[in-house]
Amino acid sequence: MSEPAIAVQGLSKRFGKRQVVDGLSFEVPTGSICGFLGRNGSGKTTTLRMLMNLIDANGGSARLLGLDSRRDHTRLMRRVGYVAEAPILYDWMKVRELVGFTSRFYDHWNSTAVDSLLRRFAIDPQQKVRHLSRGTHAQLALALAMGHDPELLILDEPATGLDVLVRRDFLESIIQIIQQEGRTVLFSSHLVHEVERVADQIVVIDSGRLLVSARTDDLKQQSGLPLEEIFINLVAAGRPEEVRS
């Protein structure tokens, strides 16, 4: 069996006296689309930021693509794409400048794919970033995260703030991307139906603790319930489910 794209072991984070993430462990198989589910404030963003080494963990470890997320940070960033929740870009740059600036960090840059995404999202390369709408910001950030053909894409609430049509288009983009062999996507959301449409793997957390990590189909088959009801039951019970993939 190949090494998982993401392997999290006992990850913890505390802000002051508040335990935000508490001994979190899960794995995401290579090539899967994994939905990272949880209520607002359940610790999803903190977990993803720890995976990206944007904040230090108080305990535990995270391996991405077989590399340690802290020790091998620079090497890892060549192979991972990340889109933050409400991504902030250099708004004084033009889109074209921002793309050029980002591309110079990487040895390999797929200009064709980026240009194609920009066209698809109808983003004018000559436009200043500050003049883009919030949704277009997110789309531009996704295009930039895709430029170096990452093996792993981590998206933090990527569809937040997008209207229904744009959100659907956005998620379809992700699906198209994942169809390319070997790519893995981990994306967080609190909207279960959204995850259910695209994710073949889900990880559910609440109050920083793991509730379930399983294949979506297995979970639905075992319980015989739609994913939304499973999610509600899990959160209401507040205890780890026995189901494991």
Next chain:
Amino acid sequence: MRPLLWKEMRGLRPWILGAGALVLVVELLCFSPNFEKVFLGQYVGFLPLAPFAAAVALGASQMARERGARTLDFLLVRPVSPATILWTKFLAGSVALALLVAAAAALCFINPDFHDDREIGLLALRQSIRFTQLAAVLLPRAWCVYALAFGFSVMVNHVAKAVVALAVAVLALAGLASVYSDLFPFADLELWTPFVEPFSLTLRLARDPALFRISVFTLSGAALALAFLATLLFRRSPGRSLGNRQLLLGAAALVAVAILSTRAEDNRFPVVAPAASLELQMNSKRDLVNMEASGKLLIVAAEDSLAFLDFSDAHNPRKIVEAPMPLWTTRDLAVSGVDAYMLGTRKALPVDELQIAIATLTPAGAVHFAEPIPLGLVDTAGYPASLAVAGHFLYLDTIRERQCRIEIYDVSPAATRRDAGAVIVETLPAHLPGTTDRTLKSANMRMALRGGFLYVTTPAALTAIDVRDPAAPVVSARTEFHAALPVLWAFPRALASDGGQLLEAEPWPSVWNVFDLADPAHPARRGSLANHRGIVNEPAPVFLQHWKGGLLEFRQVRGSFQALRYLHDGRRGDAGMVAATGDYVYSLKGTEDGQFVSQFAGATMKTSQ
């Protein structure tokens, strides 16, 4: 690194353009003579502050702006190490800072033709150093401050927090430096602290290549070390800010250092309390002019009265008598025993007269005025400056018809003729470089009497005059003097004798020139001592400096003058006039409760003007 450098330089473009625009705008504004005079006159005083303020703002804003806009995450998820991000920012910031410092220095040279003889600082600076030297002196210090601010901004994520912490740090360290600098054993500390940048220090560094090199290497090294520390702190905790509690503790520690530093003098120097103290109540309502001591007798001259104070009984000092001097304005005072000699003007019609008044304290405690010595009418008698007295002879330095003269008067009671002799020390040139006729009036000579010799400083020489026969004074030696800066041509050079040596205060570079008096007729130049007080043009006694309401007494320590004792009467208020004899120092201080004269015993340094 290249894309990062491109982004940083683009981000700092407003700073760089701002520096250029500032120079351009000031250049344009200088077409207005009023602005030029006000701005350039004041700017030298602010010059050291300008690059430091820019350095703090630049260093604090670079990372804080990135954090505030939340764009830092964008960089941290790229395949580049946090250290590279920081070093690139530091490099770009340093380039911008160099341009800002160059702009700040350029403002001093913005109009080479600007000349106002009241603005000695700007002229002295221009005549001392070139633009490149000034920028080279300022840059390492500003760089160090920038690195410190940069380090702070790495630890915090809010501009306000960084600014507050920095302000406290700068204040604390500046306070520390200002307390310790120039004081033994902390003399020269200011050379190594980037936070205090006295104007005289800038010039001193620019003119001393060895000191300049050491200073540059030390401060540049400190800047790089701070930047390195910043990368370590940043890498250890990327994206996380220092908590409020730590910031608060850090700020509290710095405040404590600042408070402690202001009290440091209590621990650094032996405090000498006064042996006696007297509340001085003068009948005259006009200003006090001078105070001279003769052993335990102290004579205080107001513009129109003269008071004799007796300090022989330390438990009961008293005012013996105060004699009014109507229609009289005293300019200077000299004392010998119980005799007081006052240079001043007497009201007369049609023109006031210059005179030397002679007053004697009688055994009965009254004041007897002898016949004054007339010097001529105010408009024609030249510019007499000061008096010195030895035995029955009185010495007056004066400039009359461009001649620097010493006039000697016999003041013995039996003398039938007062003017005993005169000697011309120097003839001033018709054209006075770097000065005006107004300066000539204050082109003070200075005198020091020692044994049978009188030593006189004039603009172009130090002259030794043999006055063992006062009726026939003879110039025994003359040492040429060339002012380092034309603007300082007419600055007085105070004299003091200390043991077997004569000390001449040279205004720039601020040193004491030491002359060996083994042969008193021919003072031999033996070298110079560092004097950290800057340009010296204060009246004697030169080894006592006003400091924090008291007096610091200086001594010659390892080739420079350093403060060793602190004379303080315990009252709040600024010390005013000072008089010193071989054994006693007297200080007159005005407080809310009145004027107090204190006698300090044990001062051993002999001083004279």
